[in-house]
Amino acid sequence: MNRKLAASLLLGLAxxxxxxxxxxxxxxxxxxxxxxxxxxVVKVDEVxxxxxxxxxxxxxxxxxxxxxxxxGAGAMATIAILIRKEDKKNQTT
Numbered sequence: 001m002n003r004k005l006a007a008s009l010l011l012g013l014a015x016x017x018x019x020x021x022x023x024x025x026x027x028x029x030x031x032x033x034x035x036x037x038x039x040x041v042v043k044v045d046e047v048x049x050x051x052x053x054x055x056x057x058x059x060x061x062x063x064x065x066x067x068x069x070x071x072g073a074g075a076m077a078t079i080a081i082l083i084r085k086e087d088k089k090n091q092t093t
Contacts, residue, residue, distance in 0.1 A: 021069030
C-alpha cells in the first residue's frame with residue numbers, strides 16, 4: 001500500500017471517528033457532564049401524589065468520552081497530514 005493511500009485512509013478514519021462519536025453522544029442525550037451508568041428517575045405515585053426517586057441503569061456518555069474520541073481523531077489526522085508532507089518532501093528531491 002502506498003503512503004498516499006494510507007494517509008487518505010487514516011484521514012477518512014479520523015473524520016469517521018469524529019462524526020460517529022458526535023452522533024452517538026448526541027443520540028444518547030448530549031450529556032455535558034461526566035459519563036453516567038445510572039440515571040435518577042422521579043416517579044409520582046398515582047394515588048397519593050408523592051414523588052419517589054429511583055435509579056435506572058442506563059448508559060449516558062459524558063463530554064469526556066466525546067473529548068477522548070476527538071483527541072484520537074485529531075491524532076490520526078495529524079499523523080495523516082505528516083505522512084502526506086513527508087511524501088511531498090521526498091517527491092521534490
